[in-house]
Amino acid sequence: MAKKPDLLPGTLDMLILKTLTRGALHGYGIALSIKRLSDDVLTVEEGSLYPALQRLLLQNWVKAEWKMTDTNRRARFYTLTAAGRKQLGVELSQFEQMIAAIGRVLSDVQEA
Amino acid sequence: MKFLNKLSLLFGRRRFHDDLDEEMAFHRAQAERDFVAEGMSPEEARYAAMRQFGNGTRIKERSRELIGFRAETVLHDLRYALRQLVSSPGFTLVILLTLALAIGANTAIFSVINGVLLKRLPYEQPDRLMRIFLSGTDYPKFPLNPFDFRDYRTRSRSFESMAAFNRGDVQLSGSGEPVHLNGFGITSGYFHVLGLHPQLGREFDRNAEIPGNGLEIIISDRLWRTRFGADPNIIGRKITVNMQPFTVIGVMPAGTVHPGNVYHALPYGESVDVWWPFSFAGDPNRRGSHFIEGIARLKDNVTAAQAASDLNTIMNQISHEHSNGDTGWKVLVIPLYNEVVGQSRQMLLVLLGAVVIVLLIACANAANLLLARASSRQREIAVRVAMGAPRMRVIRQLMTESLLISFLGGGLGLATAFSGVKVLVSLLPSDFPRAQDIHVSAPVLAFTILITVVTGILFGLAPAFQAAGADPREGLQKGGRATTGSRRQRRLRDALVVAEVSLACVLLIGAGLMLRSFLNQLRLDPGFQRAQVLTANLSLPHVKYAKEEQVERFYNQLADNLSALPGVEYAGVGSDLPWTGYDENAGGFTVEGKKPPAGQEFHGRYHMATPSYFSALGIPLVAGRFFSDADNNTAPNVIIINRVMAERYWPGENVIGKRMSFSDGPKTDKDWITVVGVVGNVKDQPNSPETHNAFWFPVLQAAWTSDMSVVISTRMQPRLLADSLRNEVHRLDPNLAIADVQVIDQIVDSSVSTPRFAFALVGLFAGLAIVLAGIGTYGVISYSVSQRTPELGIRMALGAVRSDVMRLVLSHAARLAGLGTALGLVAAFALSRLLKSLIFDVSPADPATFASVAGIVILVALLAGYVPALRATATDPMNALRAE
Numbered sequence: 001m002a003k004k005p006d007l008l009p010g011t012l013d014m015l016i017l018k019t020l021t022r023g024a025l026h027g028y029g030i031a032l033s034i035k036r037l038s039d040d041v042l043t044v045e046e047g048s049l050y051p052a053l054q055r056l057l058l059q060n061w062v063k064a065e066w067k068m069t070d071t072n073r074r075a076r077f078y079t080l081t082a083a084g085r086k087q088l089g090v091e092l093s094q095f096e097q098m099i100a101a102i103g104r105v106l107s108d109v110q111e112a
Numbered sequence: 113m114k115f116l117n118k119l120s121l122l123f124g125r126r127r128f129h130d131d132l133d134e135e136m137a138f139h140r141a142q143a144e145r146d147f148v149a150e151g152m153s154p155e156e157a158r159y160a161a162m163r164q165f166g167n168g169t170r171i172k173e174r175s176r177e178l179i180g181f182r183a184e185t186v187l188h189d190l191r192y193a194l195r196q197l198v199s200s201p202g203f204t205l206v207i208l209l210t211l212a213l214a215i216g217a218n219t220a221i222f223s224v225i226n227g228v229l230l231k232r233l234p235y236e237q238p239d240r241l242m243r244i245f246l247s248g249t250d251y252p253k254f255p256l257n258p259f260d261f262r263d264y265r266t267r268s269r270s271f272e273s274m275a276a277f278n279r280g281d282v283q284l285s286g287s288g289e290p291v292h293l294n295g296f297g298i299t300s301g302y303f304h305v306l307g308l309h310p311q312l313g314r315e316f317d318r319n320a321e322i323p324g325n326g327l328e329i330i331i332s333d334r335l336w337r338t339r340f341g342a343d344p345n346i347i348g349r350k351i352t353v354n355m356q357p358f359t360v361i362g363v364m365p366a367g368t369v370h371p372g373n374v375y376h377a378l379p380y381g382e383s384v385d386v387w388w389p390f391s392f393a394g395d396p397n398r399r400g401s402h403f404i405e406g407i408a409r410l411k412d413n414v415t416a417a418q419a420a421s422d423l424n425t426i427m428n429q430i431s432h433e434h435s436n437g438d439t440g441w442k443v444l445v446i447p448l449y450n451e452v453v454g455q456s457r458q459m460l461l462v463l464l465g466a467v468v469i470v471l472l473i474a475c476a477n478a479a480n481l482l483l484a485r486a487s488s489r490q491r492e493i494a495v496r497v498a499m500g501a502p503r504m505r506v507i508r509q510l511m512t513e514s515l516l517i518s519f520l521g522g523g524l525g526l527a528t529a530f531s532g533v534k535v536l537v538s539l540l541p542s543d544f545p546r547a548q549d550i551h552v553s554a555p556v557l558a559f560t561i562l563i564t565v566v567t568g569i570l571f572g573l574a575p576a577f578q579a580a581g582a583d584p585r586e587g588l589q590k591g592g593r594a595t596t597g598s599r600r601q602r603r604l605r606d607a608l609v610v611a612e613v614s615l616a617c618v619l620l621i622g623a624g625l626m627l628r629s630f631l632n633q634l635r636l637d638p639g640f641q642r643a644q645v646l647t648a649n650l651s652l653p654h655v656k657y658a659k660e661e662q663v664e665r666f667y668n669q670l671a672d673n674l675s676a677l678p679g680v681e682y683a684g685v686g687s688d689l690p691w692t693g694y695d696e697n698a699g700g701f702t703v704e705g706k707k708p709p710a711g712q713e714f715h716g717r718y719h720m721a722t723p724s725y726f727s728a729l730g731i732p733l734v735a736g737r738f739f740s741d742a743d744n745n746t747a748p749n750v751i752i753i754n755r756v757m758a759e760r761y762w763p764g765e766n767v768i769g770k771r772m773s774f775s776d777g778p779k780t781d782k783d784w785i786t787v788v789g790v791v792g793n794v795k796d797q798p799n800s801p802e803t804h805n806a807f808w809f810p811v812l813q814a815a816w817t818s819d820m821s822v823v824i825s826t827r828m829q830p831r832l833l834a835d836s837l838r839n840e841v842h843r844l845d846p847n848l849a850i851a852d853v854q855v856i857d858q859i860v861d862s863s864v865s866t867p868r869f870a871f872a873l874v875g876l877f878a879g880l881a882i883v884l885a886g887i888g889t890y891g892v893i894s895y896s897v898s899q900r901t902p903e904l905g906i907r908m909a910l911g912a913v914r915s916d917v918m919r920l921v922l923s924h925a926a927r928l929a930g931l932g933t934a935l936g937l938v939a940a941f942a943l944s945r946l947l948k949s950l951i952f953d954v955s956p957a958d959p960a961t962f963a964s965v966a967g968i969v970i971l972v973a974l975l976a977g978y979v980p981a982l983r984a985t986a987t988d989p990m991n992a993l994r995a996e
Contacts, residue, residue: 026138027135031139050132064131
């Protein structure tokens, strides 16, 4: 089995925040959503997911609530806060800047 | 915000954990369900979900660390560490006692160092204060001539201010019994130089330096309070000093500390109660007599060396002006701090070195005990690592344990130090500087905390990294009964023991050298009788005893009366007592028919004595005779010299009947003094490198001073004569104060107090070191025996006899001790040179000391190995094998 690419460092928080823009989700849902949207390329290790969620909670970028799922099970749902939305903006622009920078370096290398 | 979040999470900790558990359970359940939906069997799905989820404990730890305050984990670690310590009380006790002693000893010695070496002298900008002396070939540190000093003061441009002082004790009478007080004659500006100001009145001005203006006095705070009831109107009051009315013009505040002096020395910090004005009496062109000492404050940006060269230039000018030619004297400028701290510095640094070594040994010992315990805890730690505890977490846990140990040890050590410092100060030699400044103070506490932390980290590091670096699989497989321990671990433990042994070796050699030096000083023939002699000091007030004859008559009568007392063997009076640093010098006298050695003049210490003085002190007569009552003012002048002087100035000749003179150009027989006796040598101090030339005048012919010492030898307990002495003195003059009544043993005793102190402490530390090294060796050998039980069992099952096993174990101990001793001897050889100035008549590489220390260390190590070896031979092969 081919090794799946690791997440770029520091992008997990951004991915979680972005995922939550579409509405409240529980941890499993977040992992699943990222996996599906990336066509199975990105898998979020649970070992990183839950500590990351705690980190976001701590920063007040998300908030958590126990609710019932469609299948009537108790689950912890995360929603984006206003601060989280702002943070996502910051992270996205930083990420784009970085991608652009990497792109410039790579295209330069190809031309040479 | 983040903080508040954390806080709420902390208070809702239980909820946080429950939430996390439930959330993770939900996650696994969801994953399992989806796997089933994809077609897995429920069984497979559960395993797949669990595998995918990974290590739940790890996730929880990481999440918990995120929310937890440091303090929380620290508290948690502390509780755990405490439980660990309580669970093995024997281990805890040994390690705590060791550390308490080592840290206590370090704290105590550091208190001394802080008080003596580090604390500022209690003067303004003390580092600018300099002492000024002359220095010549025979007298390395000599007082100044007053007129020379006055010229320095006028001409020198290196000093902000300059003053001179000389010892002149006084007798205070008036109300109550007359008392003898330490006093100093001081020039104007003396207190200004020191940066001290009177609390009442003023200090002397230049007017007071003019002869005849001198009936003014400054008194100490102590005297003001005890004798004059802190009278606020004391300024201007007349008090009776040396039977003359002096006007009090100033009162110095408490904390006016005497800077110490050399001529008729009174050590730094001794109480001085009166200061009288020094006046420049006599002929300024005659500059032969030297008796005042200079103290001065350097200008900013001037160094001591520059000041010295400035003064030497002035000195040369003065010599030319007074056509003295080259006198051979140089001016010496010594920082006051060096002068005060002097020799004690070397000794204190050696003591510091010794306690630091003890601390290192204690560290090594603690590390070893922890290492041994860490390997028996290997399973526990392996389990924790396998369960997902991060290595840093394990290291932190173990470091918390060692820091807890070191802090408990440090706390105990501090308690020890509080009483230890008191004992230490009481043991200090009487002439030790700044003893009153030694306390467990804030800087000392800071030092203790510092070494406690450093110690904890030092002995905790090895076991912590060892444990954290271990492979958990190994720990688990060995099932807790870790057998031989890794080779690296064994090496580390052996190395620690070798280090301990070698350090202990260094200390023992230091102690051995000091012991030999101390014994040498004890065995030294002092040249006088060590016991059965009572001594005291008397001072006759000048007003009442203005004429030499009065002084002569008084002392001669006193000596006669004392001799007549029952139980008294001999009673005499002399200008001084042996070994008390008496330093009256005469130079430039004439020896009939001789020329002084090139570039020198005839010189010697001069003394006075009554006929029985030498007999009472047991100073032997080498040739000729002692004085007799017939050697009085009407008889020809006679003198007694010591053996050194006889050999130096009349080598190989019969000295008796030879003549010397103190007159300029002796002509008549009356100008000459005939040598009638030669007595044995007595040094100034027991550790003086050599005996000075010395000579004695009979009191009846030349009582130049009215301050004398009484010596009485007896077959009884000398103390019993103290009252009779007092009675006899008061029968002659009821107004006299009698000072320093003591048995001569006390003089002898105090003269060896410094080497005894040094030996006692270094010896104590060395003792501690060797015990610790013994414990260390015992620990390692006994641990290795317990680890090797199965191996020994096999050996015995295969036919090894007890003596083989014994040899096997002991040879391990011997190897460690041998290597440690070898290293220790080499280190001691390199280091013992530092002791050179502290030891007397012993080579720093004294082979006897080195050999016996090597013997002792190896013996102790073998003894420490013997007990576990005995246990090893008692191994029952069957049991040993079954245990495996």
